Amino acid sequence: MTMLADTRYSNRRRAVAAAFAGDRLDALVVDHGVHVRYLTGFTGSNGGVLLRKDLSATVATDGRYTTQIAEQVPDLQAITASACAPTLAATVEGPCRLGYEADFTSVSQRNALEEAVGEDVTLVPVTGLVEKVRLIKDEGELDELRAVAALATQALSELIEAGELAVGRTEIAIAADLEYRMRKLGAASTSFDTIVASGVNSSKPHHSASDKVIESGDLVTIDYGALLRGYNSDCTRTFIVGEPTDFAREIYDVVYRAQQAGVERAVAGTACKDVDAACREVIREAGYEQYFVHSTGHGIGLDVHEAPAAAAKSTGELAAGMTLTIEPGVYIPGKGGVRIEDTLIIRDGAAENITTYPKELTVIS
Known part of the structure; x- marks a missing residue:
């Protein structure tokens, strides 16, 4: 089992090394936690990894995690240090062009790197390099995403079957019940704060669960996710509690058809913006275009929001092995809203929907 894990991480490091070598870099220092985990398997809160173009690598962490890093990263030499990136950078011999992740490096951290390296080491800011490699998920990642999506689906199923979404209960109580069920099934935590938005609150795309009581006839949007072994899920379903109004049925039908159109369009080779356009066209034809106020979707993995993005101004195309959420919505202030969201694994043919x-x-009676 260790051999398989080592191969997976070494393959990722090889892909990143090939990418930065193409940018004329000799090495790359990484201390963004998600990327350290992706490249090494180390899950501690303080860590770093130095990648070299010859495919060698060194990891670092502080004294709290020396045993853990030895267990999780047995194939790499480990250095004990509190300031991981500067300590790793100091080991680089010049002349050398050393990259660092500019998006995750503050001015003071950049200054610490400058002080750590020799005069013949040139620091080069790098943006989006590891993220580009992460776009295509390997089979191990896809299995993890399937597992966490299945856990979250089971939790929501249990919540509904237990009658915990009901008239007279508060949004925050329902959110707490759903989060408890996910934790009980093995989730490390939620992926984000659970959204339970009822009645007029459902017109707010990112409403925070409140003490509002569910009333008969309410639209109730539940947007939730679980975190399991570092990977996230993301799913949204909208229910009607009690007797549905004509308004609720109408906008639900519009969003349902828009979401289906997006799912059908999300295949390898499709421009990301065309997935957004497929959803938006259905909503526009129904006369609700002005009430679809966000983009259609995003990738998911070690981050709950990552590339690619399905939006009107998105660039690039979908490729097999990417992930993408499809989550159109209609939100009418003072009345209510509907959002439906699935998480897809992109394939050459029809996408695999892992939110089942x-x-x-x-209608919850």
Whole structure:
């Protein structure tokens, strides 16, 4: 089992090394936690890795994690240090062009790197390099995403079957019940603060669960996710509690058809912006275009929001092995809203939908 894990991480390091060598870099220092985990398997809160173009690498962490890093990263030499990136950078011999991740490096951290390296080491800011490699998930990652999506689906199913989404209960109580069920099933935590938005609150795309009481006829949007072994899930379903109004049925039907259109369009080779356009066209034809106020979707993995993005101004195309959420919505202030979201694994043919909770209109009586 260790051999398989080592091969997976070494393959990722090889891909990143090839990418930075193409940018005429000799080495890259990484201390962004998600990227350290992606490249080494180390899960401690303080770590770093130095990658060299000859494919060798060194990791670092502080004294709290020396045993853990030895267990999780047995194939790499480890250095004990509190300031991981500067300590690793100091080991680089010049002349050398040393890259660092500019998006995750503050001015003071950049200054610490400058002080650590020799005069013949040139620091080069790098943006988006590891993220580009992460776009295509390996099979191990896809299995993790399937597992966490299945856990989250089971939690929501149990919540509904137990009658915990009901008239008279508060949004925050329902959110707490759902989060408890995810933790009980093995989730390390939620991926983000659970959204339970009922009645007029459902017109707010990112409403925070409140003490509002669910009333008969309310649209109730639940947007939730679990975190399991570092990987995230993301799913949204909208329910109607009690007797549905004509308004609720109408906008649900519009969003349902828009979401289906996006799912069908999300195949390898499709421009990301065309997925957004497919959803938006259905909503525009129904006369609700002004109430679709966000982009259609995003990638998911070690981060809950990562590339690619499906938006009107997105660039690039989908490729097999990418992930993408499809989550159109209609939000009418003072009345209510609907959002439906699935997480897809992009394939050459039809995408694999890993969020399997039913999305046809569900009325909770």
